[in-house]
Amino acid sequence: MPSSPFARSAVLAAGVSIMVLALTGAGSAQERAVTLDTLSVEGSGAGNGTGVGNGRRAPETARGPVDGYVATRSATATKTDTPIIRTPQSISVVGADQIKAQGSQTLSEAVRYTPGIYANQFGPDTRLDWFLIRGFSATGTGLFRDGLQLFQTSFANFRVDPFGAERIELLRGPAATLFGGSPVGGLINIVSKRPTLEPLRYLELGGGSFDQRYAAFDLGGPVDESGHWFYRLTGRFQNGNAQVNFAPEDRYYIAPSFTYKPDGATTFTVLTSFQRDETGGAGQFLPYAGTVRNNASGFRIDRKLNASDPLIDRYTRNQANLGYEFEHHFDDVWTVRQNLRFSFLEVTDQRYIPFAYGNAAQTNLSRYGFLTTPRAGLFTVDNQAQARFNDGYFGHTLLMGVDYKRYSLSDNQASTFPVSSLNVLSPRYYQSSARPTPYLVMDQQLQQTGLYAQDQVALTERLTFLIGGRQDFVRSDVQDKLFGASTPSLNESAFTGRLGLIYNFDNGFAPYVTYGTSFNPTPGFDAAQKPFKSESGEQVEVGAKFQPVGWNSFFTVAAFDLERSNVPTPATALTGRQIGAVRSRGFEASATANLAEGLNLVASYTIYDLKNVKTDNADELGKVPVGIPETLASLWADYTIPLGDLKGFGFGGGVNYVGRSFADVANTLKVSEYVTFDASVHYDYVGWRAAVNILNVGDRRFVSSCSTDFSCFYGTQRKIVASVSYKW
Template structure:
């Protein structure tokens, strides 16, 4: 079991470990839960006093530590007794005894209260007698301890994740590689979008198309994941053709990157992995912030408030809102946003919680452009038409998450979301071939309706003294309907070196097509996490997917229909060498249907399939708040779609292999230092291709080496001076090939970021963040005959008041 959570609480809350538990030499007899002795009462409050509790689901050791903090009592527990036991979420105002009974329910443990008010956790023993065990003492002084509800946001490090296994599992225990970007890290770097959020993550290549801001372009382990690999609160946010909206980074409290094939739990996905974004949730303790961010052609106002609806209420709320009027680096660009996200949580009792998540987003954006070969001009130059340069999206979401503890061992969870997106996409762009200056015009008017729901049953039990079982069974469904009306045409030529714009009168476009893509996906999955003798954790999972895809070309009256189905599996094994170190291995599979027209595929349509083998080690020291991971992997994707320009048809003979190494470390050392380190080595190779000469080459835009580092340090204030935080980072991307033919190499680049934050008062702070501090000009990719430049230097200042 991972006791790192308790160690971190120890550091933040002055929780002191006095003695370590001795190893048990004999197993405890099976036990049943019984009510505590009614005579075990403490005067002046103690175990019978009411408190506001907010203890997330986690290991029992960590949960008991937080219980002691929030109840203001001393707790002692033998480390061996609590090993391998998970505690449920405790949320609400109640007697301390009620909260403690809920934490211990089904654990085979009970408690007693000594004459000095100390709470002693003990095993329920058989009539054969008791075993006396030395204890791990946890001391708590509630008024001096930092608010535990902010434990995630006050650190770059978390110890648990639901993304990797869809269960609340310590990262140390899971047999897969997962990286978590916390709200604290996002705030420190002042991230403006998802690409910036994951830019310091091992195995991830972000911002491949530089100034192109239509979507969040993310590669994981060499494979593009922007179409199928985006998830919000565990539910898919897939992209079909063009219609989709980017998430608002200010509305996120955490971003998880799960690496490798994931279809055994999440269904259709690429082999590289997925990104799961967690929306900000209501908190039981009132808090909030308002801020303004300003820079060159950039003005933002935002606020985030949360707390209980009323005193002793079962309801809590959160309202997150943002307004922005901004431009990006390229001429005639814009980045205007409105975002409003009300959320509510209802907790009628300890066993049930309902969270309602809604949001509205309106973004008015321009488009980033590639520069055709042969044109050498400013990276901010604009070759389109200012009045026909829009990528505007309006998105509405309404969803919920429901959890209900049916009994001590059985829990039901359900989350669902409905999404509607409207898109206006209008652009004029340069032809990427001679003669230079010729321009094309293009427009898409799209409408997307998406519904997704995921139902889960989790059953936890101890099979014997040797085995603990965590069984998950799920059924999910998603339906996406995407209708797009397309227009194509031309615009008057332009001199790229002295552009003169002519307005709407020189644009000539005609209606091309009206297409509706409907895809319904059904998934049934099961997973078993079996803990053997506390040290071995075997994870076995499987999933059956059935996908119905219809492409209805309304303009021509034709329809392509087909059904796909696939069973995918996962096998993983983790060995807990110590409470701080685990070693793991896994095999997993991916499944990626192809929804394009059957008519363009003379050899039929087959799903793209992937397999992965991975081994790794994780180290989470108890003495400091840190997590270090290393992984080596071998990924292969088959049936990769390839386009034959001569026949204008697609064929699925492509095969790509990606092998590599990932190293990552995250540390929050005290309240003064945060650090991230990441390195990725990728040995990627084309194994099969329509063009025989490409076989053995490196896939386009996949670097062999990537690295990043971030460090910030806080100089404590003295007297009238407040804390001063200085931070800086570097992101390195190595050489990569322009195309699969490997006819041109793009040079490596290093980009530096920086941050300064000054605490004017306890509640007011002023920060300045810079990305690409040295204004490095570099080509992020060279695709479709055009060069895409990375963003230039951006400097933003933020004045924030929080309470």
């Protein structure tokens, strides 16, 4: 068989095409002339409401609510409102109903039951969400909101409150053909709550572990009697503590939005959000000896230990997003859209960080002081033109677009070395230190312009071929303001493409094959002060989706072979050189189903083989990159009694398994596998809902991962949250 992924994909695609055409017959031109009415039905911006009157819910659209757990449409993989069963790539959707049922309060918690993803790699970090998709990090460039990237680098990190999400969509595999720079493993797209056609009134109060208390509200509906203006106001305010001592975890989030529909063909929606986070104790860098295994004194460090100091430990973030979505249908063929957003954030992050033991008994942690105050601005705009037509032989959904991104970062980092040590058995706090000395003061600007085209071709009523290509132009500028060194600009261009083929049988079974390439602009610069070159990647994926006729369920399986190239390896990152390649081969399976009235189930399984296939260090060749588990499995079920005296009473439970990972590049230090359990109990009655959700019911002590032998991170402790809500 051909050795290159492209050749393997071409042979596989040709084989599937011949097989399917043989099954269906060539047919005449008239018989092959099909439409895409069942392939892509665009939803208007305001058509994402909670109902259409008479107790009926509006038909699902790619930007609207998911009815229960089982989503049927998405726009993340294609940028068109397409049935998931007709999309030749792996995608999972977590709707607002599932987020509520599982009591998810962070994005990481909301996606923990989907395949291919490992969230909270560094524990329940109060600063941001961390994601690994198919073994590769998607934290920096894999977070999208409403189809536009929330690009983040250095310590300038965006965070999205899941209460503001209508749905969370996880796309696995390359997405650069439509989105430009993005991780080869996949991305997460959060679809914001939008104005509703019908009046919406929702209030929620809750609290629980670590002195947490919160209030949330969700209001929306029409503004005028003519039906042209609609609004939504969503907010959540939280006060409490993190799971480590002396660390607050406060958040203030509000998201006003409105929609203007002058007629049935035009929709203009303004989406805004403002968020402030105040926390501390984030990034508890702890030693392998003392967390994964006992230290020299024979014990393990308390999970609640704050290895920093409340005197200086603080993290604040102010972030704002202001944007709009415009859509206009000229006729039955042509539709144009423009999505635009400006995002801004400023961060202050100050703490003490352990880096070694200071005595032979391994009871004292040597520490240094760290301070960073980054400010970042991000402007993104995506212009699209879509045509749905039939050429007499085949049906087409043709998408053409031009997008532009401009990211500006003012990065300031300082340190104090060393500061006072900390005794883990008898910690003394409120220890002052010298003022941190700057070691990095840098301004960076990244600009990316992309031109893309995609065609979803209905070759027959059942066989769909997807082809897309994109040309990107990237310019990166770095200005060293501390030493005043001259830094040359880096200009790059990259072409990425995607081919996909899917066949839909009448019984709901849909095998598919896809091949895609990606590139990803890499923040930072090398030892010569020259910006890093972009990473690249490619993937072959073969899978099948099954949506049984008459069932409210969705099942998927997928096998993939992907490679990420031009990666800084641990041996070269310190010297500012960029070489290396990592390959991930694996298998995923998932099930989302409403098995009976009131009974919902979500299950997933992931296994892959991750290896360094190119590196400048022979000791790393063939080894698994640190901190990445290669086996994941989960199961969640929830039941609400539909009839009788106990109608409305329900309960649920889940289990998550995470396989072992490694703490060093030589793969000699192992981080153990672990299993955690979740549970919930709830009662619904005439608009009221009372619920109790528990994460890590058994309070299992585990380490999420280690990135070195002195950078290990405890996982989530038992977390109980009770809530009462009313919807009218």
